[in-house]
Amino acid sequence: ILIVDDIELNRSIFARQLQSEGAVVSEASGGFAALTAVQQADEAGKPFDIVLLDHMMPDIxxxxxxxxxxxxxxxxxxxLVLASSIGKPISTDRAAQAGFDAFLTKPVRHQVLVDCLSGVVGEGALRPEAPPAKDVVLADPRPGxxxxxxxxxxxxxxxxxRTLLEKEGYVVDCVLDGVEAVEAARTQAYDLILMDVQMPxxxxxxxxxxxxxxxxxxxxxxxxxxxxxAMAGDMEACVEAGMNDYVSKPIDPEAFLRTLRRTLSGEDSVAPAVGGDAVDDMPDLDDTHLEGLARLLPAARFADMLDVYRQNTRQCLERIEFLAVDQDLPAIAAEAHDLKSTSGTFGARRxxxxxxxxxxAGKAKDAATVARLLPVLRxxxxxxxxxxxRRCIDSEPTGEIMRKIS
Structure with a gap:
């Protein structure tokens, strides 16, 4: 089987899926490379049984x-089997005109891939018990x-x-660290995994x-x-590890959901890195962001989240002060990481x-900068x-709930 895709990660995923079924796999990074590979295989008397082609590639x-x-x-x-993203469709008439035997819609589940390829070359070619696939196999993109x-x-x-996902109709399972994530992925089929990078x-x-x-x-x-x-080096590390896309924290609800839909549709895009401004240029509070979050979430859920944030932030600030006494700079960096993420969620920009x-500063073991920042942080x-x-107490309908817990 020849896998043709300009995205190395896509080729790698398809290759692992097919090799696990015993297929002999070759790869080509573009259309012209694919034509050369098919010609060379034919001339060597070892023609490919299947060519799995990406739809949109830079060269052809x-x-x-x-x-x-x-x-x-x-x-x-x-x-010939075409692998096309939902966001980059091709009509069935055009696929037939080009000479395709079947086409798949990315992202492609393992079983769907095996069934489809077994169907086009004859039942059992990849897996004896696999039934023939339909000529057109489409993944269901609906969140529900x-x-x-x-x-x-x-x-x-x-x-x-979780609130954003469930509101959109996704079924959500939560785990607290990477070990649990691997075990969950091993035992349960998921359409998508959202993976925090820094976990215990x-x-x-x-x-x-x-x-x-x-x-x-x-x-x-x-x-x-x-x-x-959200830095360039972090983005590259995510791609290198095998991640399909990237969202920055604090979570921006619209960008977050847009990235999920894009990834589920099979489009290949990694979110751009974002830079930070100086503290002096930052407002204490981004009112627009906070108001948007309050409108988006149910009032009771938003109030619960805010109460948790206030308690956790006060505890975090106290822990940082305590750690500073012992000059435990790595631990200060870890606490500051969480503070950065959750504060951004509520629009506390400074x-x-x-x-x-x-x-x-903590990661760099820069004790002088840490000491300079602590009074400002407090x-x-x-x-x-x-x-x-104050903003939430003054607003409705969140205000009534907030007054009860303040």
Whole structure:
């Protein structure tokens, strides 16, 4: 089988799925490379049985590659299967005109792939018990049919992400670290995994690599990284580990859901990195962000999240002060990481940026910068919590609930 795709990760996923069924796999990174590979295999007397073609490639589209293969009357003709994203569709008429025997819609589940390829070359070619596939196999993109695994250890992020997902109709399972994520992926089929990068016991990158090494369909499950470290190097590390896409924390609800839909549709896109501004340029509170979050979530759920944030933030600030006495800079960096993420969720921009700076200083073991930031953190932290509480108490319908718990 020849796998043709300009995205290395896609080729790798397809290759693992097929090799687990005993298939002999070759890869080509584009349309012209595919034509060369098919010709060379034919001339060597070892023609490919199947060519699995991506639709949209930079050099030449998959349907054009298919037409060129079919035009070579002297070649022993392979079966041609098109792998097309929902967001980049091709009509059934065009697929038939180009000479495809079947087409798949990405992301492709392991069993769907095996059934389809077994069907086009004859039942049992890949798996004896596999039934023939239909000529057109389409994944169901509707959220109500998607099961999502959320791997996250931060309580605020869990509450927010789960609320957003369930409101959209996704079925959500939650785990608290990478070890649990790998075990969940091994024992339960998921349409998508949301993976926090920084977790205890096993981080998200290690968990992703472990999932990609699993046997069967789990290895091909789309994985989205969730991290507060939105830098170019972090993005590259996520891609290298085998993640399909990337969302920054604090969670922006619209961008978060847009990325989920894009990944479930099979489009290949990694979110761009974002930079940070200086603390002096940051407002204490992003009112627009906070109001948008309050409108998006049920009032009781939003109030619960805010109460958890206030308690956790006060405890976090106290722990940072305590750790500073012992000069435990790595532990300060870990606390600051959580502070950065959750503060951004509620629009506390100055506190978010201070958390980021403190995390960087802690990781660099820069005790002088940590000491300089602590008084500012203490002052801005209390002010941010007071402002958030006041804004929510003054608003409706959240205000009535907030007055009861304040």
């Amino acid at each position: 589209a998959g349907d054009e590659v298919a037409e060129q293969i079919r035009a070579r009357a002297n070649w022993r003709q392979p079966k 049919h998607a099961r999502v695994l959320l791997a996250e250890d931060n309580q605020i992020n869990i509450l927010l992400a 016991r096993m981080d998200g990158l290690a968990a992703t690599r472990a999932i990609r090494a699993l046997q069967g369909a789990a290895a091909g499950t789309p994985i989205i990284a969730m991290t507060a470290n 506190l978010q940026r201070l958390g980021e700076q403190l995390e960087i 002052q801005d932290g209390e002010r941010a919590l007071a402002l958030i509480s």
